[in-house]
Amino acid sequence: GNSVTQMEGPVTLSEEAFLTINCTYTATGYPSLFWYVQYPGEGLQLLLKATKADDKGSNKGFEATYRKETTSFHLEKGSVQVSDSAVYFCALRNANTGNQFYFGTGTSLTVIP
Amino acid sequence: DVKVTQSSRYLVKRTGEKVFLECVQDMDHENMFWYRQDPGLGLRLIYFSYDVKMKEKGDIPEGYSVSREKKERFSLILESASTNQTSMYLCASRKGQGIAGELFFGEGSRLTVL
Numbered sequence: 493g494n495s496v497t498q499m500e501g502p503v504t505l506s507e508e509a510f511l512t513i514n515c516t517y518t519a520t521g522y523p524s525l526f527w528y529v530q531y532p533g534e535g536l537q538l539l540l541k542a543t544k545a546d547d548k549g550s551n552k553g554f555e556a557t558y559r560k561e562t563t564s565f566h567l568e569k570g571s572v573q574v575s576d577s578a579v580y581f582c583a584l585r586n587a588n589t590g591n592q593f594y595f596g597t598g599t600s601l602t603v604i605p
Numbered sequence: 606d607v608k609v610t611q612s613s614r615y616l617v618k619r620t621g622e623k624v625f626l627e628c629v630q631d632m633d634h635e636n637m638f639w640y641r642q643d644p645g646l647g648l649r650l651i652y653f654s655y656d657v658k659m660k661e662k663g664d665i666p667e668g669y670s671v672s673r674e675k676k677e678r679f680s681l682i683l684e685s686a687s688t689n690q691t692s693m694y695l696c697a698s699r700k701g702q703g704i705a706g707e708l709f710f711g712e713g714s715r716l717t718v719l
Contacts, residue, residue, distance in 0.1 A: 526707065535609070535710035536648075581647065592663070593708060597626055597647035 493517045494589055498582045498596035505572055505603050513567040514598045515556075515582035523550075523586040525558055525565040530579045530598070538577045539567075539580070606671075608632075611696050611711040616717050624683040626714050628696030637700060638663075638677035638708065639671060642693040654679055686718045 499514040517523065524543045530534040540549030545560035554569045565582060583598040612627035623691075630637065638653040651707030652671040660671050668690060672680045683690055693715050695706040 528708075530709075533712075535712045536697075536708075537710065538707045541707060592650060592653075595648040597645060 494523070494584060494586050494592075494594045495582075496582050496584055496594050498580075498595040498599055500597075500599070501579075502600040502602060505601070507574055507603055507605050509603075511567070511569040511572045511576075511601070512583075513580055513601070515565045515567065516582050517563050517582075517594075518563065519563075519586050520586055521587055522560075523584040525556070526583040527554070527556055527565070527567050528581040528583060528595075530581065532578070536575045536581060553554060566604070572601070574603045574605055577601055577603050607701065609696055609698055609709050609711040611694075611714045614712065616714060616716045618686050618716065620687060620718060622686050622718075624686050624716065624718075626681040626694055626696075626716070628681070628711055629677050630679075630696075630698040630709070631677065632698060632700065632709065633676065634698035634709070635676070636699040638697040638699070639681045639697040640697065641665065642695055642713070647651045648695065649676075651681065670696075680702065683716075686716075687694050688718050690716065691718045692716060 494517045508596045527539040529539045530536045540551040542549040542558035548557045556567045579598045579600045581598045583593050585593050609630045639651040640648040649665050654660045654673040670682045693713050695713050696711040699708050
């Protein structure tokens with residue numbers, strides 16, 4: 493089947509620290525992979541995506557590379573800011589899942605000044 | 606700017622009441638979704654619709670129904686609310702069937718059932 497596993501939180505970092513949030517997936521074929529971000533009191537919004545192996549998605553200083561060999565899509569940022577405090581969700585969609593997206597459980601990030 | 610609007614940000618209802626959660630999108634998207642978000646469980650799909658008057662069950666449809674009479678509007682109905690339906694409800698929409706298309710989310714409706 494299809495599933496997404498992401499690292500447990502919460503994660504607390506100091507401003508300007510390096511961020512990695514791990515995400516691994518289980519799927520057949522070639523899913524599209526997504527990172528969504530949810531700021532406090534808001535809905536989810538797309539942060540970045542990658543649609544094929546070795547693609548790198550990037551946005552707002554965040555990056556993630558689609559690694560088929562390790563079935564991973566880890567989120568990274570070189571220098572986090574207080575405004576990056578949010579919950580981050582990894583997700584996949586596969587050709588064999590119809591309209592379904594599969595989400596991880598979310599990782600809460602708090603950045604302290 | 607594209608937008609998914611949920612009618613109520615916060616609702617408090619009593620056990621046994623009927624609850625309507627409304628969602629409207631202005632992007633002419635074919636597909637609309639209702640998710641439930643709970644701590645430690647992530648997002649779970651309740652129902653989705655790929656066209657007017659069409660609906661499909663998601664992973665947790667029990668206790669819920671939906672209505673899609675117009676393309677832009679997708680309603681979630683709790684026929685008889687129970688305390689275990691206290692949760693954050695997220696509506697989303699998506700264009701077409703392509704694998705790369707993203708979901709656009711509303712701001713969420715936080716429902717408390719007493």
